[in-house]
Amino acid sequence: MPSYAQDVPLYVNGVESSLLAETNPLVRAVIMSLFTWRRAEPDDVVEDTKWGWWGDNVSAIENDRIGSRLWLIAREKLTQSVMNRAVQYAEEALTWCVDDGVATRVTVTAQRIQINGMGLTVTIYRVNQPPLELRFSDVWSLINNV
Template sequence: MILVVNGAEQKVSDPMDALTRAVVISLFTWRHAETDDSPEDPNGWWGDTYPTQQNDRIGSRLYLLKRQKLTNKTPLKAREYVTQALAWLTSDGVAARVDVTAERTGLSTLYLAVMIYRNDGTTQEIRFNDLWSELNG
């Protein structure tokens, strides 16, 4: 998987800063499906069954998009799932704000950008130029 961090392209297997690693883990660890998702297999990390803090959950529901076709509505779901997965950044005080952009950029391409506004005023942008291939590859 290739991502772009503050304009520099890197592989997920490359060493990365703690914030980028936390974002990658948050997006590509499977969270338990919600009751209204009604998947065949709810998937998700078993540890979410017994959280140390009430309603504390790890990961995202991006895996649910694998069963769908890439349409103009898919980026809306991707944005929802990513926003949910990264909400802990603000609630835990890691960031002041997180903005998520998801766009269909081709017939089989889904672009995702995460802009993190840190409490010290700095920003960090993490982009996935072809998220759809990562989900369905």
């Protein structure tokens, strides 16, 4: 698990901003949502056990989940299909933003970085505020623990 403020390469609206991760609760919540291991779904293929945060099994709110399933793609070859799943997993992890009224919508895009890297861009559309764009420049290394 990264120490968020130091290990997550973060750009906010185009400007490198690790400090914002420490001071902005929404940015911190997005980082936690993306880079905390969410419990695997029953149909997810995992080697050994259903990894993920055990607290998902005892939540007071039905079907409330924390984190993302990005960890499921860690040992796969970086293909377009895997990048599409990364977007799907990130969107799933951030649905709480809309459900809780923090945002009107959230979009996620994946970008290939050189030959073996992937970045994610998350745009959070908030009511009466400009969109907040968070760009994570080295997601592939983070989920592969490199």
